[in-house]
Structures are given as structure tokens and as C-alpha cells.
Amino acid sequence: MSTLLYGLPVPGLVDIPAGATQVSPLVPGSSDLAAVPDASADAALVLAPGGTLERDHVLAQALRALKPGGRLMAFAPKDKGGSRLKKVLERFGCEVSEDARRHHRFCAVIRPESPVGIGEAIAAGAPRLSPDLGVWTQPGVFSWDRLDPGSARLMELMPPMAGDGADLGCGVGLLALRVLASPRVSSLACVDIDRRAVDCARHNLGDPRVTVRWADVRRLDDEPARLDFVVMNPPFHDGGTEDRDLGVAFIQAASRALRKGGVCWLVANRHLPYEAALSSSFESFDVRADAGGYKVIEARK
């Protein structure tokens, strides 16, 4: 029996059959749900994302990939969209049996012969060229339809870069585009954990100086310390929950990747206490601006 698994539920929340195929874009190396052939899977377990367009797209993709009669179990924390799952699945023509435990809602459905409106939901959440941003993007990726104000602040303040560098957590590549405007940049290694962002960044950064890698920055231990610069707007949410250790891990990864004397330009929400991590990972650092809720920091290894 073939089972698709979307996401990483906390252990014990649902029974995951051995051999289930992970299809979340946030798990490097997983399969792409959009590439699973129509009506091919027996079952799907979907930890539904919170954003409306993204959630409807994922649930519609799961229904598309299931055989008629296949079982879908969609679930989410009650306060992160779980209470809306039943309505969405009913709109797709499914009969839903709902259950609640451990602060989650669980919706079990049998895939109907002809689900209603899944093509529209798939199209509404698909990658697209944003006329406002001028780049490829997709609902669900970080700040998918607008320039993040923190990244905008960093772009305003950082000087033109030079040499070999990296953009850790590159998203769809807006910060990277700014870095590449400097002709003195020889190479830029872009990394993100989100396959959708990586796919968009590959479209958006068609520049021979760029490589884009789908990976977890916390596991980049193979990188030699040779870079001249790193730029980043580190994430501080993991699975929707604030995780300050994630930002600290980015600071440590930036330090590991830099040569002695290399610089890291980063932006952080001003409430995040990164000073201790910067002090222990870098020779020195300066807060270049602290306004509008953001700190822009230059750190030197």
C-alpha cells in the first residue's frame, strides 16, 4: 500500500506506516507532491499548513494524487487552521468525519470519484511570476507576495559585496538579487530548506555566479571556511513556533563558512537576543541600525 506523508507530525500524533513517502517541500530530499501521478496513492496523511492558498493547494494535490476510494487524513493544530479543515474538504465534495485530540483537529475522508474544484485550488496555490515583485514565487514560501520589511532594511544598509559569498535562507532570492548587482561578487551560494523557494530562486537567479541548494543550514557541516561574505535574514520560526535556536544556528553556520576576516551582514527583529551568539562566533560585531523593529548587524570573523 502506498502512503503519502506531508509534514513532520510530532511523534505519536498519528500512525505513520513504514515506507510512507514524505512529500513536504520543507524536508530536503523529499518527493514533490505535485509530481505524484494522478490517482496513484492509496492513502495520504497531511499535516495541513496554515496559509489559506497553500493549505487548499496541498489538500487538493493530495486528493488529486489519491486513487478514488483512497483515504486522506488531514490534520492541524486547532488554532493554526485545524478548525477550518472540515469546511475546505467539504467544499472539495468530500464527506468528512472529524475528530479532536491533543489540540489538533483530524479530518478523515475517502477520496470521492470526482472531487470538486481541486483544479482551481491547485492553480491558485501554484508558482507564479509576481507582477509586484518581478520574480517567481509561490503561496507558502516566506513573505511570498511582498518584500519582507527586515530584508528591505538590510538591502538599504548593506554595502556592495565582493568575492565569494552565501545567502543563508535565500527564499525566492530577493536579497540575493541585490547582492548580485555588485560586479565584484564572484560567486554566491544560496541555500534554503523550502523546495518551493529553491525552485523559484533557480528561476529568479539565472546568473552563472549562483548555485542554489535545497538544504538545512543547520546541517551544512561539509562547507570549508573560505567565504568572504554571508548575507542573511535568519528565520526564527520552525513549524510556526518561535525558535530562537534556529537564528543562533544560522549565526554559527555563517561563522563556520567564513574565512578569517570575512563579514556577515544580517537583519533580525530587535526582540531577538543574538548578541551572545554573535560574540562567541565572531571576532567583533556592530549594530549598524536599530529602527522600525529591526536591527541590521555587521559581524566580522
Ligand SMILES: C[S@@+](CC[C@H](N)C(=O)[O-])C[C@H]1O[C@@H](n2cnc3c(N)ncnc32)[C@H](O)[C@@H]1O
Ligand atoms: C526570513 S526568511 C528570508 C528569505 C530571503 N532571504 C528574503 O530576504 O526574502 C528565512 C528563510 O530561511 C528559510 N529557512 C528556514 N529554516 C531553514 C533552515 N533550517 N535551513 C535553511 N533555510 C531555512 C525559510 O524557508 C526562509 O526562506
